[in-house]
């Protein structure tokens with residue numbers, strides 16, 4: 001896990017930070033971003049529609065599917081097509097984001113430019129289609145940085161999605177700082193070690209496959225090895241870990257110090273994990289108890305685990 005005292009850069013749709021850049025001249029400020037996340041993250045703000053030269057306020061634009069040219073970004077009346085401009089802007093914006101080394105992106109939901117999930121698509125007569133899409137800018141950013149954790153403002157209110165997004169952002173920051181800067185098998189081994197229990201909470205089988213990659217028995221070139229690892233890591237962690245897999249991880253962690261506990265403390269720890277399993281208490285309680293023993297018994301292998309490290313002020317584990 002990265003040093004969480006250091007601010008991490010993430011891309012953000014500018015209107016979510018309170019900038020009045022929307023089509024109606026207003027902002028769409030997101031409280032979680034601006035009240036909680038801003039203490040730990042530096043926001044790299046982008047408003048793609050302002051970026052392509054549209055004014056504030058402005059006519060709304062939307063995604064329209066055309067039989068011959070596919071999905072286009074056009075004005076409401078269908079008389080102006082902004083697709084090419086948006087493609088150019090997206091390319092130069094992605095170059096900037098690469099230099100800035102962002103570790104995640106929070107997009108504004110439903111926007112034909114910024115929406116990351118299920119953005120409405122219309123036909124030329126203005127009828128909503130069954131098919132949905134990503135906003136045109138968001139789609140370009142995802143294509144350019146397929147490993148980048150992305151989320152939308154509304155979805156971040158879901159505790160599981162919020163926890164998963166932040167865990168992935170911290171992991172990518174660690175990757176950028178420790179693997180990307182000095183690519184080596186040793187750096188990859190360290191990354192894998194630090195994220196072992198995060199990965200186990202997603203898939204034990206996936207953890208095994210990544211472990212095989214890290215072992216690199218067929219001696220792949222380092223760039224191929226890192227690329228394959230990051231693709232699989234992204235795939236495995238793209239969805240929140242289920243409760244049952246967290247429970248599995250908690251018992252694994254407990255296995256490191258179970259013999260050092262007296263009967264009462266051992267049973268109490270099992271009870272706490274079981275209460276979490278039944279949905280009676282949140283994940284923060286078993287994690288806090290386990291972290292206490294990890295410190296008390298100085299279990300170095302667990303002290304480095306990203307799974308046990310989350311900035312308390314964000315309260316991500318309190319509702320999970």
Ligand code: SF4
Pocket residue numbers: 013014015016021022023046047048049050108111113114
């Ligand atoms: S959703 Fe994106 S394009 Fe629309 S105002 Fe916000 S930042 Fe600008």
